[in-house]
Amino acid sequence: MKSIDSILHIPFDKQRIIYKGRSLTDPDALISSSGLTPGSRVMILGSVDKLNPDEAVKLVKAKDTSDAVDLQLKDLSNKLDTILSQSNSDSLEVTAHVKSTIDIMEQCMRTLELLDSVRLPYNCESERACRKRLVDTIQEFLVQADKLRAEFLKLIKT
Numbered sequence: 136m137k138s139i140d141s142i143l144h145i146p147f148d149k150q151r152i153i154y155k156g157r158s159l160t161d162p163d164a165l166i167s168s169s170g171l172t173p174g175s176r177v178m179i180l181g182s183v184d185k186l187n188p189d190e191a192v193k194l195v196k197a198k199d200t201s202d203a204v205d206l207q208l209k210d211l212s213n214k215l216d217t218i219l220s221q222s223n224s225d226s227l228e229v230t231a232h233v234k235s236t237i238d239i240m241e242q243c244m245r246t247l248e249l250l251d252s253v254r255l256p257y258n259c260e261s262e263r264a265c266r267k268r269l270v271d272t273i274q275e276f277l278v279q280a281d282k283l284r285a286e287f288l289k290l291i292k293t
Contacts, residue, residue, distance in 0.1 A: 150181035
């Protein structure tokens with residue numbers, strides 16, 4: 136069980152391993168002596184003590200993606216305004232913009248999944264606040280992209 140500490144970076148005193156409804160508590164016991172076999176599913180609960188640099192990189196990557204999505208949404212919004220101001224609109228161009236909004240929405244979902252995978256210690260309040268702000272921002276972008284998509288779809292139908 137101490138090997139879990141080296142793999143997952145969760146200190147032994149802060150981890151709890153559950154297998155078939157039983158809590159495995161003996162620190163010196165081999166995992167196989169607990170009845171675990173290859174392919175068995177266990178639940179590991181615990182918290183990390185310090186911020187892993189890889190987790191900080193995930194936050195930076197999510198922030199960069201957020202900035203890129205913001206620019207893409209502004210660009211698409213400007214294109215929508217241009218199309219609305221013109222009386223004739225090319226359906227192929229509008230269809231391409233619909234696909235762009237779908238791509239943006241998928242990018243937002245991947246970013247939300249990335250942010251969900253970030254493991255932060257309890258004492259990293261600033262990183263937790265940053266993650267919360269990023270999640271809120273990405274969710275707003277999803278709403279904006281969905282509205283833009285609906286507007287472009289209206290243009291196709293008319």
